[in-house]
Amino acid sequence: MARVLEVSGLRKHFGGIKAVDGVSFHVEEGEILGLIGPNGCGKSTTFNCILGQLAPTDGEVRLDGRVVTGMRPSELNRLGVSRTFQLLQVFPQLSVRENLILAGQEHKGTMLSRLLGPRDAGLTAAADRMIGFFKMSHLAGEKAGGLSYGQQKLLDAAMAFMAGPRLVLLDEPAGGVNLTMLGDLKDRLQAMNREQGATFVVIEHNMDFVMSLCTRVVVMAEGRVLAEGRPEEVRRNPAVIDAYLGH
Amino acid sequence: MSNFLNLLIAGLATGAIYAVVAIGFTLLWQTSQTINFAQGEFVMLPAFFMLAAMNLGLPFMLAVLVGIGLSLLVLGLLFKRVLVDPMLRHGVLPLAIATMALSIALKESVKELYSAEAHPFPSVVPAGNVDVLGVPVSMQSLGVLVIAVLAVVALNLLLTRTSVGHQMQATAQNPTVARIVGIPVERMILYTFLINAGLVALGSLLVTPIYLAKFSTGEILGQAAFIAAIVGGFNQVRGAVAGGLLLGVVDNLAAAYVSAQYRAAVPLFLLIVIILFRPQGLLGRVEERTV
């Protein structure tokens, strides 16, 4: 299978602190990769380095074989890498539909066509399909700020898929979401992967969520990769158990 | 050389006044995220309190005390309770704009209630010159400098050596944590507003003999205080002092050595360069606020 993302020897040091210290892993097309590890192990920093939010101290990031290390987030996004943030990040003053149109509009046409062309950049139908896919059709016209927390999390995830990305990085999609919504979210993410062939990486603390969603898991501890493999293998790995329970 | 020394001392004197006003400005920002666009008018007003008191027949020293008292009441307590407190939850920008409106209100009130003319104001320092290293130096400049420096030193002692001062600093650095450890944050914020009111009253007393009492003098003073605060570092007292002194000297030297027309532009260039290349100010820390 083709490797969508390849991270090799990634390092990020803040002064003397080695937040990420030589991390290598890859993501294959069509898989759901889980990235787990105790708090402060460098997962989010790894994400931020891959996505150009932070400049890595050392190492290389390749997207479909092409080196993209240190690219600006908006350029990377237009190359097909999209993400969600740990904290909820939707645009509260825009409607659900407008949020999704925004998530797609910069991938179509030019600055000029976005100024002179149609208001919705021709994306209303696509946005409504995405809203329907995430089962939020009854909310399409509501302001995002008026949605419940769980609904906003769903919208947040939906926005990441809007532009038909090669790769989606989800940073704690389940954080703070109640059990019912969690089921919906997992169901939708799996459907996204199965039906649309979407490839994604998930950072998550909720073990049940990760183990039942992901096809492969990378475990990080203290800035390094500790183990990787299928969920049930990783779950039995003594080093992993140690990292989680050891302190 | 004697000319240069005089310019330098005059510059330090004006700069010390800027510093006094700028310190108050940064204190308000630190404890309550208030950008006070009326700070210049806050300096203009106490002189008129004092003039009004003298018109009622009070002797100068008593009028000064009345002026300081009124400043604490109006520019400290009332300003906080009536304008800042109800607006804090709305965020930085609406409050900043409200203070712009306040500056108009204060300016126009003085113009309508007192007069639109410039009024002479008695100096707390006697006129004349003293010899410094054989060069005659204006006594007024030296006096202003000494008083302002004493005030800053006293304030610094208050902030660093007393328990109230420590509590105020904790409040400025992180109100949430300060509240958790049991510091009466509300009262500390009120103290900073009162200190600001005291500082602008002092600034008024020192600057008005030089600039005369006029409703519009606040514009220049306010801008100087902003620039001093930003150049020095928005979040530190010593930054405001350094910024004020530097600005005063630059201002006075620019008046003498740069074209008179573009004298006013020199501090503005200084401001723009600092903001673009060292936005935390000469002595400031990088401010970390969550997005």
Next chain:
Amino acid sequence: MTRSLAAWLAGIAGAAALVLLPLALNRYGIYILSLWAVMTIAAIGLNLTLGYAGQISLAQGAFVGIGAYAVAILTTSGFPFVVGLAAALAVSFAVGWLLGYPALRVQHHYLAFVTLAFSTLAYLVFRNEEWLTKGIYGIVGVPRPSVLGIATAKPLPFYYLCLGALAVVSFAVWWLVRSPWGRAFVALRENPVRALSLGVDTRRYTLMAFAIGSALGGVAGAFYAPLVEFVDPTPFTLALSLNLLMMVIVGGAGFFLGPFLGALIAVLLPEWLRFMEGWYLIAYAVFVMVLLVISPTGILGILDRHLTARRTRAASQARAAAKPVLNSEAA
């Protein structure tokens, strides 16, 4: 549907009033109404930069000045008005673009002070560069143009010219804020980090927000010069920038009609309240403070909250009314 119909009717009524009202006014009344149209254009520009894109600028008055001088200098040297207008637009667009660069580095109060400093610097240039601006003596006799062979020297035709300009600017900005650009501006205001991660080139949009907003300031100045027929530095101090800022905030930043309302209050009200003389400004300042305490989003913010509350009530009533029907169907 009924709401947008009501909005259309109100819009048409407003436009009709603006066309017909000056017929009943004297020379001075028409002048004030023209001034309102010009200031509204400048405020619309600032609303784009501040209200939609969230970038504070205390320099809009300086751009009005740049536009006014561009037209005054060119038309008194014999160039036609359109050349002056084009120059006003181009120069203020370019300078506004440059002023946007600091916004890429600093935000909030720092940006406020950079733009404030720029505003004061521009004033110094207007006052001191006598070879270009005639300094404090000002440029006298700025001519009013002929448009399609119709002279606008008289107050009424010139008013219609200003109104036409306002209509064109309003339409253009209405189009802009509803285009994907408008959505990107709002995204920039609400959450620049997230916008960047969705492929929104926040750098380019920030610069555009500054440039377009400033260009509209320049356009306002281009009409201000022939309106007053005399250009000197005094109107273009920091006070004008602060005034425009207050217009935008009082009307309602980020609302399309905010600048119209804000300029109405700032330009027309003083005329109606002339009996108050100097007290007027005090009353205005106090009004602004009280308004901001009640509603930081301005007058239209109050209206918006009111309408939203009513809609939510109506929606929940509709849901409550719908429920029994569903139940009976189930049964």
